[in-house]
Amino acid sequence: MRDTHRSSWETSGFYRMDGFASPEVGDAMLRDVVALVRTAPSGVFAHEGALILPEANLADRASESGEAEQLTAKVFKLHRRPAFSSFLGRADMVDVLVDRLGSDVDCFLSQFIFKNPSAWGQPWHQDSYYFPFDPPRPVVGLWLAVTEATLANGCLRVLPGSHAEPVHQHVPDRRPNANVGYVEIVDHDMSGSEPVLMAPGDLLVFDSHLMHRSTDNLSDGIRAAMVFHFAAAGTVDRTEDVTGAPSRVNDWVPVVRGGAAVDEFGRASPSNRS
Numbered sequence: 673m674r675d676t677h678r679s680s681w682e683t684s685g686f687y688r689m690d691g692f693a694s695p696e697v698g699d700a701m702l703r704d705v706v707a708l709v710r711t712a713p714s715g716v717f718a719h720e721g722a723l724i725l726p727e728a729n730l731a732d733r734a735s736e737s738g739e740a741e742q743l744t745a746k747v748f749k750l751h752r753r754p755a756f757s758s759f760l761g762r763a764d765m766v767d768v769l770v771d772r773l774g775s776d777v778d779c780f781l782s783q784f785i786f787k788n789p790s791a792w793g794q795p796w797h798q799d800s801y802y803f804p805f806d807p808p809r810p811v812v813g814l815w816l817a818v819t820e821a822t823l824a825n826g827c828l829r830v831l832p833g834s835h836a837e838p839v840h841q842h843v844p845d846r847r848p849n850a851n852v853g854y855v856e857i858v859d860h861d862m863s864g865s866e867p868v869l870m871a872p873g874d875l876l877v878f879d880s881h882l883m884h885r886s887t888d889n890l891s892d893g894i895r896a897a898m899v900f901h902f903a904a905a906g907t908v909d910r911t912e913d914v915t916g917a918p919s920r921v922n923d924w925v926p927v928v929r930g931g932a933a934v935d936e937f938g939r940a941s942p943s944n945r946s
């Protein structure tokens with residue numbers, strides 16, 4: 673791990689790896705998820721093992737003609753699909769995960785975010801708010817830019833150093849037509865925040881206590897990103913104890929065992945087999 677990454681992680685709670693992937697990697701993910709939502713019967717949210725979340729702020733356009741992805745906010749549970757699992761099996765990805773989480777790592781969450789034109793951003797939050805785990809940390813997020821992320825199309829904003837905060841109280845996003853699950857931190861000064869401008873293939877590695885948000889998409893194009901979350905193998909997911917129901921979006925899948933990439937069954941990935 674580079675010293676600059678280590679020091680950014682320690683002081684700010686994140687680091688960026690510009691040009692981590694070629695733009696074609698994100699394009700392949702986009703093609704796969706577009707094909708998935710286009711084959712889902714209208715109104716069906718669970719499809720081929722994935723979970724499709726409609727864009728609430730565009731609901732009034734549902735009767736207009738257009739492709740399914742234009743009305744989709746996010747698609748969850750993608751990390752068993754080859755376009756996504758192959759990304760997690762890369763040697764440079766394994767290095768990142770082992771550095772942050774040790775030699776046995778699971779991916780438990782994946783979401784493709786379309787962020788269509790006019791879609792609202794996600795308010796200030798800490799991802800650990802959504803993760804009642806034992807142990808609660810470390811949990812690491814990866815945000816891969818599939819398209820450019822700009823001030824106009826709704827890039828992320830992060831609050832450097834906020835990873836040192838406990839999980840704050842989150843209140844429901846009060847905007848009419850806010851997407852399901854959007855919550856907001858309202859008890860913290862966010863004035864030191866900074867935008868995360870990205871090109872396709874750039875990667876943000878961030879701590880699950882880092883306060884972050886994204887802004888609205890005021891442009892004419894999509895601002896797509898693929899987000900994954902990871903924890904050490906053996907972490908206990910207490911979502912059901914806390915909410916009364918198992919998580920609909922978490923799906924614990926081994927990705928690294930003994931410091932090497934494995935497939936979803938925990939077997940050495942083809943590139944690691946002798």
Ligand SMILES: O=C(O)CCC(=O)C(=O)O
Pocket residue numbers: 785787793794799826828884885886887897899
């Ligand atoms: O990319 C976005 O618009 C928001 C993503 C985000 O905040 C998250 O994945 O926690």
